[in-house]
Structure formats: C-alpha cells, structure tokens
Amino acid sequence: MPTALEVLLPLPLEPLTYLPPLARPLGPIGARVAVPWQGGVRIGLVVGHREVPAGRGLELREAVDWLDARPFLSAMAVDALKRIARYAAAPTGVVLAGLAPTGFHQALRWEVRAAQGAGLLAAGLSADEWTDAAAVNVELLELLRSQGLLDERVEAELRTVRVVVPRALADEALEGARRANQRAALEHLWSVEQADSAAALARDSDVPESAVRALIEKGYAEYAEVPAPAPALPRATSEAELPPEVAAEAVPPEGDGAIVGGLRRDRLAALLPRLQADLDAGGSVLVLVPEHAYLEETAAILAGLPLQILAGDADDEQRMRLFEELPDGGPVVLLGTYLALLAPLPGLARVVVLESASSSYKLQAGARLFVPAAAALLADAAGAALTLSEALAGPDLVARVSASDRRSLPLPRLRLHVADVNGAGNWPLHPDLITVLRQVEARERQAVLLAPRRGYSAALGCPDCGWMAGCPNCDLTLRYHRQDGTLRCHQCGYEQAPPALCPECGGTDLQPLRGAGTQWVASQVAKMLASFPVYRFDRDRRDDLSALLAGGPGVVVGTTAVLRLPRLPNIALVGVTLFDTHLGRADFRAEEEALRFLMQLAEFAPERRPLIVVQTYQPDHPVLEAVLADPPEASVEVAIGRLLERRRRFAYPPFTALAKLQLTARTQSVASNAAAALADELLRRGASTDEILGPAPAPVARVKGQYAFQLFLRVNAEDRRETLLDGLPARLGGARLHVDVDPRDVGALIE
DNA sequence: AACGAGAGACAA
C-alpha cells in the first residue's frame, strides 16, 4: 500500500490527504510541503503519514514539493497542535493558523519542467529549462502531474534588496584630477563589493553624490537585486535589571508547580534559579507573557540567561530566522506571547506561564484559546514541567496546583482608602478623592485616575421619558463622546450626532447618563483643580506623557491602558472611579479578577506605595474587606476559599467543564431555531438535559446586525466535553456556530 | 479561507 501524507493547511479544515511529491522521498512529520490548492499552490504542514489502498491512490492528488528537509515544527509540537484543537473544539487548521507565527504565508516561486523522457514539447514544456508554473494552463498541469510527466519545484521567494555593485574597473576615462572623486568611489565600491545605495556609497567614500551618479551613468557601477541579509533577531531594548533578593524557599519545584504572591519581578526572581537549573541540565524553557507590555520588564530580569524573544512586533523574517536557528542552538529561554507556543525549542524541559490568570490570555480570534490551557497541553505533549506564576492563588490555580507544589511570597501591602459614593455629591469624583487630589496638586506630585470606559458617558438619554440613544445595528446604548460631539457604538463603530430633541417625547433636556468615562472624569478634574495639568490616556487619545515620565506634576485620566505605561516616578495617588464595574462583571470569575485588579495597582510604584482611593457603591464588599485586612494573606485566602466553595456549589469550573455555543444569523428566528436544533443534536450525542443550559438570547441579543442565541454545555469532565463537541458543523440551518471552550464571560449562569 | 455553483432580487 502506498503511503500518503496528512497535510494540514492554515484554514478552517481538518488535515487533507495528498500523495507525496513525485520522485521525492517521503519527508518527516512536521515538515512543510507545497500542495496544489485552488489552481495554485500553498503551504501545508505534514501532521501524519497514512497507508492508503492502491486504488484510493488514484483519487488523491500529489503534493508538489517539500519546503523543508527536516521538520519545521517538532513532532511534539504537531502532537500538541492536535491536542489543542480537540480541546478547543476547533478545526486543527484554525489552531495552526492562530499559533504558527510564520512559515505558512510566504510568497512562493513555483516552477515546472517536463519529466525526463516525457518529451512534452507540444505542451510548451522543456525537460531542461524550468518554466514559471503560473504561465502554464492549470488543467494541463494537473493532468501532467497525475500522469507522472511533470517535474516541479517550489521555493520560498527570497526577499531582495536593491544595492549598488561595481561593474567595470577604472580605466583611462576616469584618469585626471576632475575624475578623482569618481575614481575614489569606484575603488571603494570594488573593495566593499556592494553599497546599500548611491547616497551611502557617496558618504562612505567621502565624495559628492553626483560623483556616484556619474559612475552609474557611465556603466562603471549599477543597481542590482541581491538576497536581503538575515534580519537581526528581536532583542530586549531596556537595560538588564538586577533581580531582587528572594528567599530560596520561594523557588518553585522542579516538577509542575506555581509561584504566587509578591510583585511580578519578585516572582521572576524566584523563578531564576529554577530556569538556570533547567538550562544547566541541557533543557530549554518557554516563558509566556499575556501581553506585549510585560516583555521588556521580564527580559530585563532574565537578561543573565541565554534568551530569545518572540512576540507580535517581530517581522516575518525575524520569526523565520528564529524558527530555523532554535533547533541547532543550545538550551535557551524563549520569552514570548502565545506566538511562541509552537517554537522548535531544543529539549523543552519547562513551560512557564506568567500572570497565568490574565484575561489577556483569552484569544478573541480563531479558536478562542485560553493560552494557559494550551500551554498545559503543550507541556504534557513535551513531557515538560508546567510552572505558573501569578499574584493571587485564585480558585483555578488552587485547584490545579496542590499546596505542596506552590511557593508563596507575601502579598503586596496596599494603602487603600474606600470612598462610599452612595449619596455622595460631586459625581463622578467623591469629595475624599478631590481632597487627596488637591494635596497631590499642592505637593506637585502625580496621580492616576482609572475610569471604566473611554468617552464621556455610557449613554445619552432623556430624563423625562427614560429614552436612551441606541445603536441601530446592536442591542447596546451608544456611548456619548462629548468632545467630538458624537454618539458612538463601541461594538460596531456606528457613529451619529446627538439628537437635539428626545425622539420619544420631544424633551429638550437630553443628558449624559450612567457610567462616567475618561472625558467626563478629566473635565471634572480640570474644573476642580484649575492649575493641575490633566492628561488623558485611552484608545481615543494618548496624550504625550513625557513631562510626567520625567517627574513633572499632573494627573493621568485613562482606562486600563494606563496599567501598561512605564512607571511614573513621582506617583502619590491612584484613583479607581467606579470599582463596581469590576465587581459586577457578568462572569463567575468577576470577584477574583477584581481582587487581582487591586493587586495589579501595587505594581504602579511599589517603593512609593501611592494611596489607592477606590470609589464604590459597595464599600463593605468582601473583596475590599479581604484586601483591607493587615496582613491580608489570611483574609485573602479565606475569600478565595469562599469563591472556590461557591464554584463547587453551583457546579462551575474547575469542578465542571464548560463551553459556550453561540449561534448567529441575520434573522432572529433562524438563530433561535438553530440554537434549538443544536440542543437537540447534543442530546442525540448523549448529553443529558441538565448538561445543557439554554438556549437563550445572548446577553447582547444583536451585534453588528446579527442576532445571537447561545447555550452552555456543562459536563463533569473535559474529555466528555471534547467528545460531545467533536466535529460539530460550522453552520446549522442558516446560522453560524461559534464554540467557546472555557469562556471568560459566562454571565448569570446560576439562575 | 477562498472559490464556484445556484438561488433570488431587480431592471429593462
């Protein structure tokens, strides 16, 4: 029986079967191969070999050519890829498209010629000369290939750059004093062989540019396209930082484990000896960060180790070079975002997930992966240890890592003041916050105010009849942006001018309603503190903060984008204008994430310990009480214990496995019927009625003109979830199905 | 994802 290739394309498909390229060896799992696809060729990944019956071979098409002689992704990474796809209930190709940072979208040069002895002059193909395949009829190519009459080769197109190269030696025409400059430039060019540009050559040989131009005009030198030099690998740009001293007992264990508590850099310092031991033993380590903003500070502390970096800012050539060089290098620490998950590290011994509960790890596109879950599957496939790091030993971490495998540092001490906004005037700034802001102003220090959203207010409406401006495409209120005089939908981007009159009752008194955004807070601060510089920092507006970063006085009003700024050197106050948005988020993780948010504020300036003023309608909330205790460790542990107990009682993860299944369609009935049909399908697959919650309209019932219905699948084990979700169709009765495994916005599931 | 086939919607 002939052996065929299972080829995975970066498309929403499972692997397809191709015969190996004609007259080529079989090639290893993990290598890339060019395959015929829709009249052209594209790059796929060999994820398996399979024996096919001889007769079946006639129906299959041949792959065109190999792009790699050795695996591009390790067999272990291929294995992890399949596991991750099954976990996420997504086509394997979607996971490849989402996680392979390079290698599958390169421009290709595809050439053909007649196979030896085929004699295809009639088809216009020579047996000696390669012909660009694009110039040959597609059906003809298919026919010739299937008959074994075609010889093909595919190579990644090399990037070239235009340079100046010498063409002729100086001769008598360049003699004489008036040609001295041209002669000097030409001699220099011969000695360096090529120059980046005419201007560069002029500069380097210390002659005017006109002299070089003359050389090119006279044919002594010319422009040429040459292969571009290998790009430099991405490097950390900030200075190496001496790691803080950390007790030896805080070093996480050799096997699976976690480091919790302290500040980010304390936890990193605790990790260092462990990483060094891995490297000494010949193993590599993958260190994952949730966001690009943490890369620099992490690299600064890991700077003493052999370190490579891979994140979204690397260009495709840098990524490719890194993928090519990693397997041949020694043990290394690869620091990166989710893009680094499948990197071919030699002897992967450990996967470290920093800030392992960060919601930024939930990818919004493609398979909607939760990266730490994917990292755990990768570690498993590689036989590597998994080490988690986060400030708070939250319910998920406590359930995954036993107490004996956890190492703890003390929690940061917050100077916290809770401002009860019930009945307090001066919305959106509590008098306490104003008082402190005035002190900050008087002492010429710095403050940060965190608002829950950008814009002026969450809505614009009529206080007489209760009407609020809504989006025509979505079931959402329009956000009011007073500064640019618009109402905007933050979901679909719809924009309109605010109406002059209430369209319901004709009232003339339309007002900003509900939550205050950055514009509102900033204008209020400016009104109360006339001479204090006010900066805004959110997606709409990023003021130049260089004066503040240099230590100047002022207040920054922003969204959580502010948390990713470099440290403000003179900060004395952090204000949270409405903590309730954190407490009231529609997810069963809302409270622990609110707690985590407070812990994150300690990162602002650990040595200065700025005062943190939290405005809230719930001043007695257990989350705040836990953090206010001194020392907080015991009370925080109790609070987490209560949250874990609540998850057990109401059958939430980690005690169950959850998936959100959403159906969207342009008409409401299509979406709702499809949701009902999906529930039936799950029952048919053996789910019980109490494992299916819903279907019901999604919390936002219509977004961008699409109606959404959803149901939750809640089962007792992950493998049961995988079985029930395996191979669901992407479309159901005219609606599109979106599967979100381990969703982060579960809403009011308990009721 | 990207293509082509087929079904409706609309104008002439």
Place this chain on the structure above:
DNA sequence: TGTCTCTCGTTC
C-alpha cells in the same frame, strides 16, 4: 434575459 448579491458546499 442579464447582472448583481447572497448563501451554501467543497476543498484530499
């Protein structure tokens, strides 16, 4: 009847 748009099924 032609042309445009949208939906649906297929890709080894």
